[in-house]
Amino acid sequence: MPDRLTLPAGFGRFVAFLILVAVVAGAFALIEPRFLSSQNLSAVTRHMATNGLAALGLTLVVIVRKFDLSFAGTACFAAMTIGFLIANGYDLWVCILVGLAAGAAIGAINGIAISVFGLPDIVTTIATGSIAGGLAFLYSKGRTIFQNFMQSGIIDLNDARILGYSVSFFFLIAIYAVAWFLMHRTRYGASFQATGENPVSAYFSGVPTKLYTFLAFVICGMTSVLAVVLILAESGTADTNEGANLLMPAYAGVFLGAALLGGTSVLATLAGTFLITMLLDGFSLIGVPYYYSDGVVSAILLAGVVLFDQRVRMLFHDLSTFLLPASEPREKRP
Amino acid sequence: MTGPALRATAVSKRFGAVNALKDVDFVLEPGEVHALLGVNGAGKSTFIKIISGVYTRDAGTLEVDGKAVDCRTPHDAMMAGIATVQQHPELVSDFTGYENIFLGREADRPRFLARIDRTALKRRGDALLARFPVDIDLSRKLSEMPAVEREIVAILQALAGDHIRVLILDEPTSTLTEVEKAVLFRLMRTLKASGISILYITHRLEEVIEIADRFSVFRGGRKVATMTPAAAAEQGLSLAELMLGETLSSVFPEKAAFPPGETVLSVERLGHGRAFSQVGFEVKRGEILGIFGLVGSGIDELSKVLFGALPPTEGTLSLKGRPLRARTPREALKAGIFLVPGDxxxxxxxxxxxxxxxxxxxxxxxxxxxxxxxxxxxxxxxxxxxxxxxxxxxxxxxxxxxxxxxxxxxxxxxxxxxxxxADLYIFVEPTVGVDIGARAKLYGLMRDLSRTAAVIVMSSDCDEVHGLADRSFALYKGRPIMRAGEIMTRNQLLLAGILGEARDA
Amino acid sequence: MTEVMTDTAARAPTERQGHSGMLSSFVGRYWLAVTLFLMIAVFAWLRPQILDPANIVTILRTSALMAIMVLGLTWLIAAGKIDVSFMHVAALGNMTAAWLLAGGSGWTIAALAGIAVGAVAGLVNGFLVAVLRLPPLIVTIATGGICASAAAALGKGTSVRIADPGILGELLYVSWGPIPLIAIVVAVVYALSWYAQEKLTFGHYIFATAQSEAAVNEAGISSRRLLLFLFVFSGLCSAIAGVLLAANLSSGQPMIGNSYFIDGLTAVLLGGMMIRVGKPNVIGTTTAILLLSVLVSGSAMLGWADYQRQIIKGLLLLLGVAVAMRASRSPSAHATGA
Structure with missing residues (x-):
């Protein structure tokens, strides 16, 4: 077959992405040589694990053409749940499992409300996120939980190293590998993609579209819990605001990745998250104050969405044909 | 004011290599209802779109009331006195009839800070109703109106512009019942009496005889005839034959060479709400069953009931001798049914x-x-x-x-x-938007499929159904029209689907 | 339809269908106002001091500032779009004014600059959504993030103290009995807005745009211009509220947006449950804002914690959306069933 000899679709975009990464890394390294130090690279990978995990579930939700604004609140609730259980001396794996169950439960509420009852996704998830954020205060009336954290072993998750890099980074790579395999090599991934691409045709092809929309929200709730476990491990305490900073980098990772690599996918999110984390880390390393980080992420997200949007490029194209009226624009047949 | 309301001379339009419209001369008299007939792709839609300013013609001239006009946008056409009601008009379902009719015309021109005088809207709406009397309560919301009243609102909205001379209606009756259609036709006669010319696209030939003064037939991008229904009857010309011209028998494969095998699907007294009822048939492995039906005849709903996407409200289905209860397409697929959908x-x-x-x-x-x-x-x-x-x-x-x-x-x-x-393949409108070469190949494939499975073809193209199927029947307004053994000649099938008659032609 | 039913119910009491239909229609349209009065009654019974003039002034002043912030948002959501940057635009307007004041500018310059920043933010949102047709949620998440960062950057991450709250600050504290001046101003603005929404083509086209942009454009109205205006207007409203908050609090608070996010959306969406069921409108927004303010004030007196209110607000929002979906679906269900 001749098409096997051609490069895979999106290869050019991937090369462009690598060049962009090299340029950004080079620029940071010039300004601040410590950027390439193993210590900093270790920090980048650790932060990337957190952002990447939160973005993974959101990727699935965006693939089925929905939005989830609740996962930050869900993460706050799960963080306090886990903190409460740790403080009460439960085994770490029990704490994390219960936290995951809590995330799954809130995701399930979103999923049922949106896929079965047809409520609008944005407002529903804002509401459930707010409720979850409020519920986070229940355990300690809002006080920070830190008891028993040192003994529980959760700190080790942050400190454990393989080949000099944080275990969490390898966990991220592993879970993205699993997610990539699931999305591109199994029938379940095909069903997710068919649901998002064209729900009507997916339904006519025998795909249970409501089930997959539901699952996307459940998984989104669970991955945000995984992300917040890493935050807990790093901070060594549980705070009611622990998950709030997950929202922006996750959205930026998903949509910047989609803009750069030409579509929402697990790998695009990984690429977007990598770029975002590198930028955030680089800026903080060269001394840009913390409060610029959301703005930087937002500006990059906006630039990515605007510059890579199909319609915007059509507009520039139309503009150029308008300025250079050499060829008459062709009419389209409906 | 004595000349024709609209005159088109040598109008042509090309899309790439396709001649969508070639040298069309057309005259619309004042106060005339003129039907446009033609199969899909015959050029009638392109013609309408050129007149209403959606497309720009490549060649030819247009005159309204003897004055040359150049309709480059729908707004130009409106200013020239040509108003169009689309097949699916865009209306605001939460607004009343009055509000929809005058949307954008609440003040002298569209602006954001004009006061809406709702009593004035009512007065203007009632004045419009006085000019074109029709029984409708315009103070109701669109969402509370039946289909025909929404259609009437769309027509009144089109007429609310000043000095409308030509009204174009694109298949206004496809979703209407008999009674509703009578209401619409009454309005059309009223408009005609007030001097407005109506250009009217339809697929239903009995309507042409009922309402049209003259009709024009399009075929392959050309206008092939213009005459009155009476003249056509005198000359013994069938409207359907004019529409279709020569039948393209060569694109169809041979009929089944072997006697069909086991029964795959059998359907008894099947119905879905008002869409169709009392449908019964069998289809066997090794054959193609054809069902001919126009838009709104119920074939779309029938295909969805067979595929589990809509529930039957009456009757039974059985697949390979066992009762079939597929509540979703997923279950239908598992049972061995595959649908090739129309869109x-x-x-x-x-x-x-x-x-x-x-x-x-x-x-x-x-x-x-x-x-x-x-x-x-x-x-x-x-x-x-x-x-x-x-x-x-x-x-x-x-x-x-x-x-x-x-x-x-x-x-x-x-x-x-x-x-x-699958064991059963259902094709709905399989060749819409498919060029003639690929069409022959698709027909061959369908015959090929029928060697090992049962095939049902549902289409609004009579020749397609007749040319392809071993047995066929028609669906007319939800009612099956069939003969013993479902063997029909092409003309019998056509009449059954278009007029609901099972007589010989 | 309601009028006809009133007549028959009056003349023929046996026709209970009409009567209960009217009652349920009344409840459907005004249940939010009924809830507000019930809530006031319950709180007043439990804690009579909620009706102290000083407390009423506080409730009305808080509500008025909130009402200014979400006026534009109400119409944006009514037109079928969303803006989740409004609270950060308010924070940026707030910090811009405070920063300029701290730098020695006068109140006029500071206030105008704060408001102008809001207009620019609205213009950017409007250009991206209405002209480039980008998804409003992603666009406003991003512009909101930029505004929040800019607001924090102006104060280097902390709040900015304002030495002199100026004439605006004084005016905010002017009140007659239980009615503060600002509440009267806002009431007038809302009355005018109600007029624009109900009696002018402006509001008419907003509701039409939500249902069918195609129908609006076919009628010769530019939905693009309307949406562009609405985004700019929303930015202006938020920024004005931000500037007033600076005067009210005698400081610029970079994080002030966060507390308004859920409240603002809840007010608009709950307000959409009233009068024009399923559609945000200014009267509904006012009622919902009052409801939220009374809830905050009353529950504080009862000693409820902030998070408990947050949960209640979230539940109210969820309930509001669910009811709105039912309400907007039922008419079409009637039409197809008939």
Whole structure:
């Protein structure tokens, strides 16, 4: 077959992405040589694990053409749940499992409300996120939980190293590998993609579209819990605001990745998250104050969405044909 | 004011290499109801769109009331006195009839800070009703109105502009009942009496006899005839024959050479609400059953009931001798039924995905093995095999299916059906937007499928149904019109589907 | 339809269908106001001091500032779009004014600059959504993030103290009995807005745009211009509220947006449950804001914690959306069933 000899679709975009990464890394390294130090690279990978995990579930939700604004609140609730259980001396794996169950439960509420009852996704998830954020205060009336954290072993998750890099980074790579395999090599991934691409045709092809929309929200709730476990491990305490900073980098990772690599996918999110984390880390390393980080992420997200949007490029194209009226624009047949 | 209301001279339009319209001369008299007839792709829609300013003509002239006009936008056409009511008019369902009619005309021109005088709207609306008397309560919201009243609101909205001379109606009756249609026709006669000319697209020939003063027939981008229904009757010309011209028998494959095998699907007294009722038939392995029906005849709903996407409200279905109770397409697929839907872009394909993805998505159980892992090599091989069998061109299985032509997209849906390995294939409007070459290939494929499975073809194209099927019947307003053994001549089938008559023609 | 039913119910009491239909229609349209009065009654019974003039002044002043912030948002959501940057635009307007004041500018310059920043933010949102047709949620998440960062950057991450709250600060504290001046101003603005929404083509086209942009454009109205205006207007409203908050609090608070996010959306969406069921409108927004303010004030007196209110607000929002979906679906269900 001749098409096997051609490069895979999106290869050019991937090369462009690598060049962009090299340029950004080079620029940071010039300004601040410590950027390439193993210590900093270790920090980048650790932060990337957190952002990447939160973005993974959101990727699935965006693939089925929905939005989830609740996962930050869900993460706050799960963080306090886990903190409460740790403080009460439960085994770490029990704490994390219960936290995951809590995330799954809130995701399930979103999923049922949106896929079965047809409520609008944005407002529903804002509401459930707010409720979850409020519920986070229940355990300690809002006080920070830190008891028993040192003994529980959760700190080790942050400190454990393989080949000099944080275990969490390898966990991220592993879970993205699993997610990539699931999305591109199994029938379940095909069903997710068919649901998002064209729900009507997916339904006519025998795909249970409501089930997959539901699952996307459940998984989104669970991955945000995984992300917040890493935050807990790093901070060594549980705070009611622990998950709030997950929202922006996750959205930026998903949509910047989609803009750069030409579509929402697990790998695009990984690429977007990598770029975002590198930028955030680089800026903080060269001394840009913390409060610029959301703005930087937002500006990059906006630039990515605007510059890579199909319609915007059509507009520039139309503009150029308008300025250079050499060829008459062709009419389209409906 | 003595000349024709509208005169088109030598109007032509090309799309790429296709002559959509060639040298059309057309005259619309004042106060005339003029029907436009033609099969899909005959050029009547293109003609309408040129008159109403949606398309720009390549050649020819247009005159309204003897004055040359140049309609480059719908607004130009409106200013020239030509108003159009689309097949699915855009209206605001939460607004009242008055509010919809005068949307954008509450003040002398569209602006954001004008006061809405609702009593004035009512007065203007009632004045409009006084000019064109029709029984309608315009103070009701659109969402509370039946289909015909929404259509009337759309017509009044079109007429609310000043000095409208020509009103274009695009298939206004396709969703109306008999009684509702009578209401619409009364309004059309009123408009006609007040000197407005109506240009009217329809697929229903009995309406032409009922309402039209004259009709024009389009075929292959040309206008082939203009005459009165009475003259046509005198000369013994059938409207259907004029529309269709020569039948294209050469594109159809041979009929079944062997006697059909076991019964695959049998349907008794099947019905779905008001859409259709009392439908009963059988289809056997080795044959193609054809069902001919116009838009709104119930074939769309029938296909969805057979495929589990709509529940039957009466009657029974059985598949291979066992009762069939598929509540979703998923269950229907598992039972062995595959639907090639009428709107393949909306209902049949994931357009940005590859052919392999689209071919295998209908049967993921076959496409995957242990733990749901896709059998990539097998899927690729099978897709290549089926793509070759349907003669997919270009045979590129990795490119997004949006890059294929309409005919080849349909071939991909057929390949998807082959992969689904069903016992019964249902094709709905299989060749809409498919060029004639690909059409012959698709018909061949359908015959090919019928060698090992049962095939049902549902279409609003009478020749397609008659040319392809071994047995056929028509659906007319939800009612099956059939003869013993479902054997009908082409003309019998046509009359059954268009007039609901089972007499000889 | 309601009028006809009133007549028959008055003349023929046996026709209970009409009577209960009217009652349920009344409840459907005004249940939010009824809830507000019930809530006031319950709180007043439990804690009579909620009706102290000083407390009423506080409730009305808080409500007035909130009402200014979400006026534009109400119409944006009514037109079928969303803006989740409004609270950060308010924070940026707030910090811009405070920063300029701290730098020695006068109140006029500071206030105008704060408001101008809001207009620019609205213009950017409007251009991206209405002209480039980008998804409003992603666009406003991003512009909101930029505004929040800019607001924090102006104060280097902390709040900015304002030495002199100026004439605006004084005016905010002017009140007659239980009615503060600002509440009267806002009431007038809302009355005018109600007029624009109900009696002018402006509001008419907003509701039409939500249902069918195609129908609006076919009628010769530019939905693009309307949406562009609405985004700019929303930015202006938020920024004005931000500037007033600076005067009210005698400081610029970079994080002030966060507390308004849920409240603002809840007010607009709950307000959409009233009068024009299923559609945000200014009267509904006012009622919902009052409801939220009374809830905050009353529950504080009962000693409820902030998070408990947050949960209640979230539940109210969820309930509001669910009811709105039912309400907007039922008419079409009637039409197809008939």
């Amino acid at each position: 393949r872009r909306l209902e049949g394909l994931a357009l940005t995905q590859s052919s392999v993805f689209n071919i295998t998505i209908g049967n993921l159980g076959r496409a995957s093995g242990f733990a749901g892992i896709l059998r990539r090599a097998l899927n690729r091989r099978k897709s290549e095999e089926f793509a070759a069998r349907v003669a997919l061109s270009p045979p590129n299985l990795s490119m997004p299916v949006s890059g294929f032509s309409g005919g080849n997209q349909q071939k991909i849906v057929v390949a998807k059906g082959l992969f689904a390995d």
